[in-house]
Each structure stands twice: as C-alpha cells, then as structure tokens.
Amino acid sequence: MDNVTHSLVGALLGQMGLKRKTGLAMPTLIIAANIPDIDAGCTVLGTVSLAMRRGITHGPIAMLLLPLALTAVMVWYDRRQTRRGTRPADRLPLRPGWLLALAYIGCLSHPLFDWMNSYGVRLLEPFSHRWFYGDALFIVDPWLLAMLIVGVWFSRKRDKAARGDWRRPARAAFAGIVAYLALNLGISTQAAAQARDLVPGARMVVANPTPVTFWRREVLVRTDSTYGSYDSVPFQALKAVSPIRPIGMEDPRIALRVVHNPEAQAFLFWSRMPLAEVQGDTIVLGDQRFSGIAAGNFRVELKP
Known part of the structure; x- marks a missing residue:
C-alpha cells in the first residue's frame, strides 16, 4: 500500500489505546508501519529495483531486526533529550518492553497490508523468492483511507476534549476495516472462481482490484499460451473487455x-x-x- 495508508494504520493502532502504553508510542507505531519500505531507495536503479522491492526488508529477518533497531533508536532519543533537558514534561515514562512490542506490531502491519494488493510481497525472503498476493485492494484505496482518517481524527478530537471514550472511534474504524478487508477478499475469490469456470484451461487467474470501485474486478486470465481480461461485478456474469492474445x-x-x-x-x-x-x-x-x-x-x- 501507499505510505500514507501505512502511516494512518500506525496512527489508528495508537488511537485504539496503544499510545498510552509508553512514551514515544505514537511515533514508534507510525515509523514501524513504514520502516520496511527502506528498500524504496533502490528505485534509483530503475527497472533493476523491481527485483529488490518488497523483498528482504519485508521478510522474516527484517521483521525480527527492524523493530529491535527502531526501539534502540527511540530509547537513545529519549535519553538524549533527558540529558539535554529538552524532554517534553508531558511525555509518558519510557517502557522499553512496550516500545519493542509496539515496534513489532507496527512493523508486522506493513507486509500484511502490502499482501492485500496484486503487486504482492515476498514474505519469506531471503529463504524463498516466492511472491504472495491477496488480490483484494487497489494499491491506493480511498475507502480504506477514509476509514483510517475518520477513525484517527474523531479519536484525537475526543482525546483532546478529555473524553473517556476517545478510543471508541478508532476501534470502530478498526472493526470496519477488518470487515472491509474480508469483503474484498471474498469479492476477489468469487470473481476468480467465475473466471476459472468460464475459461477452459485457465492456468492463472488474478482478480485485479480497480481504483474507487472496490466491488469491481478486472479479472486477468491466462492459459498456457494466451491471455485476456474480463470485467467482474458481484452477482453478474463476467464480461470480456479485451480480445484473447498470445502471451x-x-x-x-x-x-x-x-x-x-x-x-x-x-x-x-x-x-x-x-x-x-x-x-x-x-x-x-x-x-x-x-x-x-x-x-x-x-x-x-x-x-x-
């Protein structure tokens, strides 16, 4: 997903109550939710970068080490501010155990959301080069963004007003997002099944999500030698949108x-x-x- 979405996921987790677990909780969650994308710097290499993106920095070694490194930086930063007398007086005491747990939570959210689109993620790199794909969300999903923004904004507004129920909007948004992800996974699964039934010899079927119209899929179908695409809307028959061509x-x-x-x-x-x-x-x-x-x-x- 895009980095605005990843950042908002970290912020939503904080607004659900995790930001009160330790000092520097919110920045840790937001940074951790983005940190696997440190491989984005390889894009200066042009097309060669495609072999590097969403690979080693999204795999198990990175998921183990990146939160440790981030926690160490946060602890160092807090102590540095304390020594210099610049530590904000209203910051909660730093609890390294909770800080590490939040770094892991934020970091693990990143490959989960990357998996949701058809670009995919190599979850086992460097032990396996296999790509994993959820085929459920467009890479920038405005409906997901809207739920994240609303949940974070209303939760922060209530928190600033010192309301005891400030966590509720974020938790409601989280529940809505889980339902939305499940719905889109179901739509993609159903569209792919339709295509396999329609096209004899289909070797690969990808129900590619489309922007804005989350319920619609561009279903990409391949046999051993040909490919084509179909438009899919739930509870309707597939419609061919491109001629069958040789691969x-x-x-x-x-x-x-x-x-x-x-x-x-x-x-x-x-x-x-x-x-x-x-x-x-x-x-x-x-x-x-x-x-x-x-x-x-x-x-x-x-x-x-």
Missing part, C-alpha cells in the same frame, strides 16, 4: 537476450504475469497486471 513468452530470442540484460532479468524475477510483444527487431516485455506492456517502468525492451 508471446515462448519466443526463443527472449532467453538469449535476457542473459545479457540485467534489467530484463530483474523484471522477469519480479513479474507475475509476463508478456512479450514483437515490435520490429525489438521484443518488449511487460506484465499483464499493469495496463498492458506500455506502463511506465513496468516494461523492458530487448534489442538485438
């Missing part, structure tokens, strides 16, 4: 050219639904999930 990955020139092309190697390592299109002497690689083969960074040209 094109069987071209023997692809393997020969990829050997000497680090960008293509990274792209194919990352790609879930690779496609190939011949354009003169050039072969263009793309991924079916991302608007065909001409979608920004999600394409690589293999020249002779």
Whole structure:
C-alpha cells in the first residue's frame, strides 16, 4: 500500500489505546508501519529495483531486526533529550518492553497490508523468492483511507476534549476495516472462481482490484499460451473487455537476450504475469497486471 495508508494504520493502532502504553508510542507505531519500505531507495536503479522491492526488508529477518533497531533508536532519543533537558514534561515514562512490542506490531502491519494488493510481497525472503498476493485492494484505496482518517481524527478530537471514550472511534474504524478487508477478499475469490469456470484451461487467474470501485474486478486470465481480461461485478456474469492474445513468452530470442540484460532479468524475477510483444527487431516485455506492456517502468525492451 501507499505510505500514507501505512502511516494512518500506525496512527489508528495508537488511537485504539496503544499510545498510552509508553512514551514515544505514537511515533514508534507510525515509523514501524513504514520502516520496511527502506528498500524504496533502490528505485534509483530503475527497472533493476523491481527485483529488490518488497523483498528482504519485508521478510522474516527484517521483521525480527527492524523493530529491535527502531526501539534502540527511540530509547537513545529519549535519553538524549533527558540529558539535554529538552524532554517534553508531558511525555509518558519510557517502557522499553512496550516500545519493542509496539515496534513489532507496527512493523508486522506493513507486509500484511502490502499482501492485500496484486503487486504482492515476498514474505519469506531471503529463504524463498516466492511472491504472495491477496488480490483484494487497489494499491491506493480511498475507502480504506477514509476509514483510517475518520477513525484517527474523531479519536484525537475526543482525546483532546478529555473524553473517556476517545478510543471508541478508532476501534470502530478498526472493526470496519477488518470487515472491509474480508469483503474484498471474498469479492476477489468469487470473481476468480467465475473466471476459472468460464475459461477452459485457465492456468492463472488474478482478480485485479480497480481504483474507487472496490466491488469491481478486472479479472486477468491466462492459459498456457494466451491471455485476456474480463470485467467482474458481484452477482453478474463476467464480461470480456479485451480480445484473447498470445502471451508471446515462448519466443526463443527472449532467453538469449535476457542473459545479457540485467534489467530484463530483474523484471522477469519480479513479474507475475509476463508478456512479450514483437515490435520490429525489438521484443518488449511487460506484465499483464499493469495496463498492458506500455506502463511506465513496468516494461523492458530487448534489442538485438
């Protein structure tokens, strides 16, 4: 998911009551909810970065070590402010045990929400390069953002007014988000099942979420040699929205050219639904999930 969503998830957890467990609880939750994205710096490498994103910093070693590192930084920061006499008087006492627990909670929320979209996450890296996908949410979901914002805003407003029920809006938002995630997982599962029944020989089916219209899915279907897409709305029949086309990955020139092309190697390592299109002497690689083969960074040209 986008980092605004991750930040708000951390803030919502704090407003549910966790921010009162220790000093620096809220910044710890928000930073922890974002810290696996330290791999975003690799985007300066261009297409090669696709092989690195949502990998090692989202895997089990990172989930173990990043919260420890963050807790150590927070403890150091609090002690530094204490020595300098700049520690805010209204900050709660620092409880390292709770701080570490909150760092783990925030950090673990990150791959959970990343898993919810079709971009996916390599949850077992570096022990396995396998990608995991929930196919349930668009990468920026306005409905999820709205629930997070409303829950955090009303909870903070009540807290500032010294109301005893300040946690309630955040907890209600959390319950709504859990229901929303379950609903979207169900919609994607049903759409994928429809496509498998409709297309004989379907080898891969991805119920790709669409922006804003959370109930609709762009269902991407592949056989061994062809691909196509369908529009899915719950309780309605699938509608074809693109012609059946050849995948094109069987071209023997692809393997020969990829050997000497680090960008293509990274792209194919990352790609879930690779496609190939011949354009003169050039072969263009793309991924079916991302608007065909001409979608920004999600394409690589293999020249002779």
